[in-house]
Amino acid sequence: MKNEHKDNKDTEMKILQAARQVFLSKGYEGARMQEIADSAGINKALLHYYFRKKENLFVEIIKQALGDFFPKITNIWVKDIPFDDRVRQFIVNYISFSLENPDLPRFFINVLYQKPELFVTGIHLKDYVKILNLQEILDNEAKSGRIKQVDAYQFIITILSLCIFPAISNPLLRTTFKLSEDKFKEMMEERKEIVPEIVLNWLHINNK
Amino acid sequence: MKNEHKDNKDTEMKILQAARQVFLSKGYEGARMQEIADSAGINKALLHYYFRKKENLFVEIIKQALGDFFPKITNIWVKDIPFDDRVRQFIVNYISFSLENPDLPRFFINVLYQKPELFVTGIHLKDYVKILNLQEILDNEAKSGRIKQVDAYQFIITILSLCIFPAISNPLLRTTFKLSEDKFKEMMEERKEIVPEIVLNWLHINNK
DNA sequence: GTCTATAAGCAGATAGAC
DNA sequence: GTCTATCTGCTTATAGAC
Numbered sequence: 082m083k084n085e086h087k088d089n090k091d092t093e094m095k096i097l098q099a100a101r102q103v104f105l106s107k108g109y110e111g112a113r114m115q116e117i118a119d120s121a122g123i124n125k126a127l128l129h130y131y132f133r134k135k136e137n138l139f140v141e142i143i144k145q146a147l148g149d150f151f152p153k154i155t156n157i158w159v160k161d162i163p164f165d166d167r168v169r170q171f172i173v174n175y176i177s178f179s180l181e182n183p184d185l186p187r188f189f190i191n192v193l194y195q196k197p198e199l200f201v202t203g204i205h206l207k208d209y210v211k212i213l214n215l216q217e218i219l220d221n222e223a224k225s226g227r228i229k230q231v232d233a234y235q236f237i238i239t240i241l242s243l244c245i246f247p248a249i250s251n252p253l254l255r256t257t258f259k260l261s262e263d264k265f266k267e268m269m270e271e272r273k274e275i276v277p278e279i280v281l282n283w284l285h286i287n288n289k
Numbered sequence: 290m291k292n293e294h295k296d297n298k299d300t301e302m303k304i305l306q307a308a309r310q311v312f313l314s315k316g317y318e319g320a321r322m323q324e325i326a327d328s329a330g331i332n333k334a335l336l337h338y339y340f341r342k343k344e345n346l347f348v349e350i351i352k353q354a355l356g357d358f359f360p361k362i363t364n365i366w367v368k369d370i371p372f373d374d375r376v377r378q379f380i381v382n383y384i385s386f387s388l389e390n391p392d393l394p395r396f397f398i399n400v401l402y403q404k405p406e407l408f409v410t411g412i413h414l415k416d417y418v419k420i421l422n423l424q425e426i427l428d429n430e431a432k433s434g435r436i437k438q439v440d441a442y443q444f445i446i447t448i449l450s451l452c453i454f455p456a457i458s459n460p461l462l463r464t465t466f467k468l469s470e471d472k473f474k475e476m477m478e479e480r481k482e483i484v485p486e487i488v489l490n491w492l493h494i495n496n497k
Numbered sequence: 498g499t500c501t502a503t504a505a506g507c508a509g510a511t512a513g514a515c
Numbered sequence: 516g517t518c519t520a521t522c523t524g525c526t527t528a529t530a531g532a533c
Contacts, residue, residue, distance in 0.1 A: 089498070110318035111403060114527065127499060129528060151465070186458075187402070190395065193460035195319060200464065234466060234476060235483055242454035247446055250394075252401035256408065257359070258442060268442060275443055282494050283487045297516070322509060335517060337510060504529070511522070 093131055095121040097141060104142045105184040108191055112139075140199055143192060150185050164222050168284075169277040172240060176273055179248035187249045228284040239283075243276045301339055303329045305349060312350045313392040316399055320347075348407055351400065358393050372430050376492075377485040380448060384481050387456035395457045436492040447491075451484045 099120035103112045114135060118125045132138040162170075179186065192200050216233035223230045247254065247269060255265050307329035311320045322343055326333045340346040370378075387394065400408050424441035431438045455462065455477060463473050 092498080107403065108316065108318065108399075110316065113525095115525095124500065125527080126501080126529080130498070133528090135527070184402075186461075187398065189461050190458055191316070191399065193464060194392075194395070195315060197460060197464075232476075232479075234468070235479065238455050238462065238476075238480075239451065239483075239487065241458075242450045243447065246450035246454040250398055250449075252405060253394075253397050254446065256401060256405075258445075260442070268440075268446075271440075271443065272446075275447075279447065279487060279491045282490050286490050286494075300516080321507095332518065333509080334511080334519080338516070341510090343509065498533105500531100500533075502530085502532100504527105506525105506527080508525085509523090512520085513518100514520100515516105515518075 089131070092121075092123065092127070096123070096128060096131055096138075097145065100138050101142050101145065104139060105146070105188045108188070109135075109139055109196055136199070139196075143199060146185060146188065149182070150189065164218070164227065165281055168240075168280060172244060172277045172280065173273045175240070175244040176248070176269065176276065179245045180269055183248040183251060186245045190249075222284075229286065231284065240276075240280060243272075243279065247272065297339070300329075300331065300335070304331070304336060304339055304346070305353065308346050309350050309353065312347060313354070313396045316396070317343075317347055317404055344407070347404075351407060354393060354396060357390070358397065372426070372435065373489055376448075376488060380452060380485045380488065381481045383448070383452040384456070384477065384484065387453045388477055391456040391459060394453045398457075430492075437494065439492065448484075448488060451480075451487065455480065 096117070100112075100117045103117050103120060107113075107116075112135075114125050114128055117138075118128055121128075128138065132141065189200075215237065219228070219231055219233055219236060222228045251265060254260065255262065260268075304325070308320075308325045311325050311328060315321075315324075320343075322333050322336055325346075326336050329336075336346065340349065397408075423445065427436070427439055427441055427444060430436045459473060462468065463470065468476075
């Protein structure tokens, strides 16, 4: 009796967890319902009982993943610490995050090339992109002469590039340059010093 | 008679061209032999006559695409012009190239996550990666005090990040930040100034 | 809610005529 | 070398018992 009515949230959770792993690493076309079912410890029929079709499940994963990805981009800017420290902290955090979750940005990039219609279904651009007050912050710093005037979009794109690209290109870079995984890891650690240096030097030169 | 024996190279070319377009935009799993056949103006049976199976065709595309992608990374460094100009020129070229061919790096990144075994089959790392003499060049510049000491890998990864990432993330960035295609294009043009500035400032500070 | 069994559809691959 | 027709196998999805 108890087990009959045990809340589906448990199973649903297991499904979502399994689906996420599979979709993020294999992509929509490469993912197999069978693999998701196996990984969740259930069978295919149950997947369809919960989500009716593959696409629905995929959209759920998009929604869920968005919640992890975007807040990270903006949240740190609200803290009230010196600007340079903020930049440094954001970069270090974002490099770490990207190294731990390289599948996430790769997933979104691919979705938007291959299934953009599903992306818009899932997105809720409430407070994700508080890029607007980032421009304010930059303008303030510039006004007081500490940095040069820069466009917030160029600023954030530069940082995202430097943080995310090496992570998602890990296998490509290692193959291309014949680097061991250890060597690569070491270099990524170094980049937590290098990238802030690059960005801050850019902001600080020619400021008037 | 003439048409009977017309060299298959023509058809083969059309197939490869169609396959490339489809594989690069849809990926291996998303690509359909039917679509490739249609796009090449032939039928599925002929695809198999030429390449026997999908995977073989895919490997051909990898090989071919490698030839476009990697030489671009290294070729410019052999020219004998002032270092700063070399850097600027490389960056501007690579940004342009990435904007025109965003599918190419995205393709390789995905292949190496999802079909790495096929990548090694296709790769011929002869003269692709002349990263070694790039380190020499950097060392020479550093020795004469014009730039600081930097690791060639960190240098090239930094540049590739700044050039490639914005291009492959175009749809993601535009959706996230609600940018029009025109606005985005405009920003990418600006980056042909910004990115060299960023890189050169990094190299020139603290050099002793 | 969860399972087994099965249907339905599709994509890759082959047979065989021309 | 190119085509039409067909097969085979896999994948998503449903039916129906428990």
